[in-house]
Amino acid sequence: MQKHSSGANGVSNWAIGIDIGGTFTDVVALDYEDGALRTLKVLTTHGDPARGVAEGVERLIAEHAIEAARVGRVVHATTLFTNALIERRGARTGLIATEGFRDVLEIGNERKYDLYDLNIEAAPALVPRRLRAEIGARMNHRGEEIRPVDAEEVKAVVRDLLAQDVDSIAICLLHAYADGRHERAVRDIVLAHAPQMDITLSSEVAPVIREFERGSTTVANAYIKPLANRYLASLQRRLAALGLPADVLMMLSNGGLSHLDEARRTPIELLESGPAAGAISASHHSLRDGQANLLAFDMGGTTAKLCLVENGKPAIAYSFEAARQKRFAEGSGLPIRITTIDLIEIGAGGGSIAHRDALGLMKVGPQSAGSEPGPACYGLGGTAPTVTDANLVLGYLNAEYFAGGTMKIDLGEAKKAIAALGEQLGRPAAEVAWGIHDIVAENMAGAARVHVAERGRDPRDFVLLCTGGGGPLHSYYVAQKIGVKTIICPPAAGVASAYGLLVAPARADRSRTASVRPMSDPLEVLEASFAELEAQVCAVLAPLDDTFGPVRLGRNADGRFVGQGFNLTVRLPDGPYAGPGAADTAAMRAALTRAFESGYRDKFGRTPPDVPVELVNLRVTAEAPPRQQPGSAFLAEAAQAEPKAHRPVYFRELDRHVDTPIYDRAALAAGFDRRGPLLVEDEGSTLVVGPLGRVRQLATGNLVIDIGA
Template sequence: MASRAGDCGACGAATVFLGNRRGCGDCIPANPAAGGPGRAGVSCRAFWKPSCFPHQGVWILSHWAIGIDIGGTFTDLVAIDHASGCQCSLKILTTHEDPAAAVLDGIAQLMARHGIAAAEVHRVVHATTLFTNALIERRGARTGLLATRGFGDIVDMGNERKYNLYDLQIERVASLAPRDLRAEVDGRLNAAGQEIEPLDIAQALAEVRRLVEAGVESLAVCLLHAYRSDVHERRLQAAIAEAHPDLAVTLSCDTAPVIREYERMTTTLANAYILPMAGRYLASLAQRLGALGLPQDILMMLSNGGLAHLDHARSHPIALLESGPAAGAISAAWHCLREGQGDLLAFDMGGTTAKLCLVEHGQPSVAFGFEAARRERFAEGSGMPINITAIDLIEIGAGGGSIAHRDALELLKVGPRSAGSEPGPMAYGRGGEEPTVTDANLLLGYLDAGYFAGGTLQMDADAARRGFETLGSQLGRSAAEAAWGVLDIVAENMAAAARVHVAERGRDPRNFVLVATGGGGPLHAYSVARKIGVSTIVCPPEAGVASAFGLLVATARADRSRTFSFQPASGDLAVLERSFAELEHEVSGPLLALSANFGPLRLRRRADGRFIGQGFNLAVDLPDGPYRFDDPAGETAWRAALDQAFRQEYQRKFGRMPPDVAIELVNLRSTGEAVPLRPFEPAALQPAAVPEPRSRRSVFFRETGAFVDTPVFRREQLGSGFEAHGPLLIEESSTTTVVGPAARVRLSAQGNLVISIEETAA
């Protein structure tokens, strides 16, 4: 008998595990089959769940967690039971008018189907594209900007870079605060954060009153050099709160306390723009979940791949912009680490977009900024720069809803327009009038019209065929040729972007494993892998809802940054240590609030560095602190360690270094992470005899140039050790895995489909 952390649900005593029976020593019934009462007549909350185990007769105390990922096409839900290792999922169309409606409907269906009681759900984790879409579609609050006198037009001037040098009519992304909703205040700090002109509160409040009368409901305050001193912004916040208590206010010193005025201003504005919407949506969702008897203290996935409390998300919704894709990368890394693979390309393809993330040693790459709401989808510099820590993702092509068409040059093109979920692909039967990637997959046999999304959405194969017959006739091709052309274009676009993304980081894609997640990832991974030379593909269980699963295995995480100029050769180490200590104090607060479920806390130090005179920075990991010393030798050692941390990373990335040039650190960054106290361990996958195919159907493969009679297996029927040669399809409720003629597939003991490609020529 072994004890573990936790409390018995019946009497509160320390939990005891006896085999697979969970409860306290007094409350575990002496005869499990009898279901007798525990101590003092109190019935133990252990209950009968025979479906969760390969062996009957197991008593467990359920401890469910539910992950919710709202995407552009589908809302995905995953529930896991930490006690039994059970996992179940559901995919439901996103309700764009009221995204919470799909969430509540999906949760109700999930709990009813799998016998999950509300009292057994101890954690709800959420990710959403709602706020990203609000920026793209301009559906946020009427937002005003308060800037230092003379700097209100920074958001129009930008950084003077053109994303297309040869376009004389180029248009920048429009500011979230139009010119008539901007105001300038008197008062000035210098670059050291010292006041050189006092703040005029009366004049500032008069400007705020004008903005409120113009209908502003959210205000961004971004004053010059507030990254060095927040004194002016804090004074304004207090005065505005007293005069206009209902006005939402976002300060740049809280949102992006780093140098570069334009990027700091766009980040602050973006947070202010979605702040009222985020507050209303998250409050409503928590209340409606509470009405179902579920926890209202929801955890939110952040763009950095970590979890934070709902209160943090309400005040800093800007940190959630890439939450769903980040969760997909976390899920991919979690599954591959169980296979002993740490270097991978996490390929996540959904109904609207596809994204890729480079993962090394089990850690997804991290960036300290990205662009939102681009005017041209794949043109860097055409969007709003957002200064937040985010998983480093690239958008690499189409999603299932991307529309295929003939362009002005009479060439076949795919995207960037998408049918989304409303009206969706033609096969959805919801009014879509143009063929999409999903329609192509259905026409070519990769999808089963009666089992799409687990059978929750019946597809119209005839509609898909009509769409490609029309497109094919425009191109002088058959419907099947046009459909294959669509899939080949999608695969090539994604492969090309993946090659560039990996090469820019000094890596060779052939040395990585491709992990396919999302509803479309396993469908297209075989074609993409052959084009980029990857020989191994991993498809995790329930890959179509991988992002929702990633929410449930993610760590809690917090990131803070601030501008601080420090030269390792001559700077004051005591001041550097004090600055890092302050950042780590800010990081620790929100994580310690989650210590009941996450811990221990681990802190890491980073900085943006550059050679003196350079205009661009390189983010590097720094040695763990504290930076203290007792003698000159210790001081010299710390200075050398900080200097070499930058030089080694610069050498690794660029292959050379300028001779005899000093370095400086310009932005300090602190990261705190806390792993779940109770990690999830899936129920063991049992060996089983190789089943007969569930069905057979004609599927088109490039290698044969024709439709091939192909066996179709259901994943839930496969046992550990299953192995077969392609071509074949493996279906599950949320996706279909394609194993082409040049590949073999096996089901590992961890439940992952591992596909080995025998030759990789496209």
């Protein structure tokens, strides 16, 4: 890992963050000496995403005279691999499974995600049946061999898959979570016949129980692995050609960074990397003003996401669904068993298309114009009305200052697209534009209310922190719909995910199934399992020790009361649980049991009487903060800034366009305090402050909106 340091010698005091979204690629450069941030938005080049990244980075460092030799770290997040799953653009993948289990991918869990849809369709398997092979090797649930690996049988299976031109092979054998010897043996045989083959083992990617979920995760990793390797290799070459570090750090879905080799091994861990970086950025900015509990609302060009942050930490989940058949229908996608920041997709993005449905009603999304051709106002061939077009017609966006003036958009084309939809609906264009904005806000507010309520929380106890190009545009009306009275808009909100990459910790997660009853089973076995997982995560972070540290370890477990069919993940006390330095055995057994019961009561209100606790899956997290932190400059107080312009802007409370002051965010000093309506523009986003809002500029750089009754 390349070292970097700041100081008078001027060596390696810059870091660059790159976030590829469905519409825009955001590039930021951070000077660690003074904390100054340089930003740039460019359209994502879907045909060759690395080209757009390289062009954006080259423009940014040229415009700000940043010497490539002084860049010590490049950090990257992307949604490319999520899109590959959704659009089925992955590799031709084969699966080797235990005899009798090749159809698990299609059988699933036999649950209908919509009970009343007679034409329901499950997410199609990533591997067609003809590319799924079976072998007789078998383990039992204790990891004991029932039938050994037959090398000749495996060779025949491999020859058949190679004859069908597979590019990647997933190996998922029964009970491999208990012992991965058979999977490793099969891998060695495959590599002997096809040394360049990309191979994924379930015992390395998802060594936990539940056959369908483990198989789905393994296959998904194999499906995107060749694509990931090609893209990451191309990215390295392009960055090296610019003189930048080629040892790129990657943001994982868990909100932490890892080195490139780890990303190549398990690219499935990158699926939610961009939104995860946004949540990390939100937490970072809010803590500077002592706000530890917030709803992190991130809206980009394609989707909007929400994350619950409590005590300064984004919520964590250990599974999620990709490529859903129905966007908001749980169970309609591919289950992926990875550690991820707990994000919910709550609505549309700026490119989401508004249309008239079969009932004559206006709907927004889920189809998106993306960046190619993009909204009608981009002038790139798109004609369908989008959320961005509506915001431009409403006056929320400045056609001359879109993306900091780096991209010109056409108000006339936006009006034309909105008017065409208005003709279909029999409504004036202004009413249609507001309807689009309001529908998006209502969809997001409804999903946010459910998400927060399911976690036993009240949204009125939180503040809303808005990021992304669309977050500041929509937060004012979303907050009112969910009852939130305070909004925070951090500096450079439009590129918050890219900035989050530069303040994120390094992180590694490992898990394994090991059924243990803490009140009766030997604690030595539990401690040995945790010690093994801790050694694994520490080994992953060891190459990053120069730039991240010290490492903090955390122990978690999926537990249940014996007889239950579901698990609950809880934090466990720090070890050791047995051996030197451990507490009294009885005390430790009681502490482990209390940890689970406390988490259970927090979730469900009460615990069943006299039922033993069973820990099913053990989980270890290693986290290491950056050793070099950006400077924490504060804004000075100055005279109240004057508007840089005025323009007509529509506000629902007034039911008309009103002449509205427009402020340049860069000109605002600490102590700025104004009542709405007004807009605050910066290079990446526009903050809408309606008539009921009052906005203040804090010394930390955060803008705070208080909404009155």
